[in-house]
Amino acid sequence: MIFQRTLKQAISATGVGLHSGERVKLTLLPAAPDTGIVFRRTDLPEPVEVKVEPALVNDTRLSSTLVTDTGVRVGTIEHLMSAFAGFGIDNLVVEVTAAEIPIMDGSAAPFIYLLQSAGVVEQSVPKRFIRVKQPLEIIEGDKWVRLEPLDGFKITLSIEFNHPAFNLAPQKVEIDFANSSYLDEISRARTFGFMHEVEYMRQHGLGLGGSLDNAIVIDDEYVLNPEGLRFPDEFVRHKILDAIGDLYIIGHPLIAAFSGHKSGHAMNNKLLRKLLETPDAWEYVSYSDPLDAPSSFHRLPEVV
Missing domain, CATH: 3.30.230.20 (lpxc deacetylase, domain 1)
Incomplete structure (x- = not known):
């Protein structure tokens, strides 16, 4: 079990x-x-x-x-x-x-x-999982998010920033948790923001606690953090970290493939709401034999 x-x-x-x-x-x-x-x-x-x-x-x-x-x-x-x-x-x-x-x-x-x-x-x-049975998507202009059936858990995300700091590494990453570790590949990726956004954010009561200690900060050309990036593609890996957190708001692990382009918290949440509003698109599942579960969930950290 x-x-x-x-x-x-x-x-x-x-x-x-x-x-x-x-x-x-x-x-x-x-x-x-x-x-x-x-x-x-x-x-x-x-x-x-x-x-x-x-x-x-x-x-x-x-x-x-x-x-x-x-x-x-x-x-x-x-x-x-x-x-x-x-x-x-x-x-x-x-x-x-x-x-x-x-x-x-x-x-x-x-x-x-x-x-x-x-x-x-x-x-x-x-443990109860939510298994996605039908594809669902949210599209807004050139941005989109999608859930599709998969016997596992995989995330594919792409971002698009016409900026020198982003052009040094791919802006698309696919992580299949059947053969990748969340702790090693995703958990250390930090949030990021642009210097030119700071004034706007603070006028709207946002970003008041931000600093180089808790975010990657980017000016017109460079990453300003003295230590640099933790991964060459840390920006898109952080978007994956965000998406995993946003999806977990549904309260159960998802058995599905999630993909998105230029997406964010609002679209992630709309996709969850659409899933819950489409009863035929999902079902609860549990596993009496752990080996019957998708291999993506065999890599969870050990309990004490």
């Missing part, structure tokens, strides 16, 4: 929100089977719990942000959700002391470190 996973023990970290600039404490807490991923805002007069689901992603300006019908926000969740997906975490309560998840170094690697430090345990309830 492939079982659901949670943490062995609670663990905390502090950091700064990329867009708010606020200092925030993050605490990851074990949760019972079938809880899913639940965020808990502990800074409010009465703590508010927000369960992750595609219908609550109501702000996609440069991140994926949950917004409830009463206006409670949990922002920039995609890197943390990406780490949960990479580690196969099903059930967790995430306490935060502000309206945004800390950006850490701009990648998922610090969150992976937290999960490894806390330890991951299997629970006594089968």
Whole structure:
């Protein structure tokens, strides 16, 4: 049986929100089977719990942000959700002391470190996957995203920036998780932004916590970070990291091929909503024998 996973023990970290600039404490807490991923805002007069689901992603300006019908926000969740997906975490309560998840170094690697430090345990309830049965896509001008049936999990993404820093490496990457490791290939890729966007972002209350410590910053010609890039194609690898986090907002691992061109958080979320609105296009599956599961899911990190 492939079982659901949670943490062995609670663990905390502090950091700064990329867009708010606020200092925030993050605490990851074990949760019972079938809880899913639940965020808990502990800074409010009465703590508010927000369960992750595609219908609550109501702000996609440069991140994926949950917004409830009463206006409670949990922002920039995609890197943390990406780490949960990479580690196969099903059930967790995430306490935060502000309206945004800390950006850490701009990648998922610090969150992976937290999960490894806390330890991951299997629970006594089968993990439920969502298997895509029919192709679905969202097209907006020259941008598109697509889900297609596949006995595994594969992501193919391309970006398009007419800029010297991007032209040094391919702007398209395909990662088949049957033979690639999320931890090695994706988790360390950092978010990026352009100097010329900074003023606009700050006028709109975004990017207030950004720095060379938590993002790749690019001017008219060069990457400004003294250490350079972690991968020659780090930009598009980070887009894959984002997409994995955005897709995991559906609450279960997807058995599918995901592809996109010039896509982002808004289109990723629209695709999830379209999937859920098309009952014939998907089904829940569990595996009594782990060897029956697609090989993409044989590479999940070991539990303690």
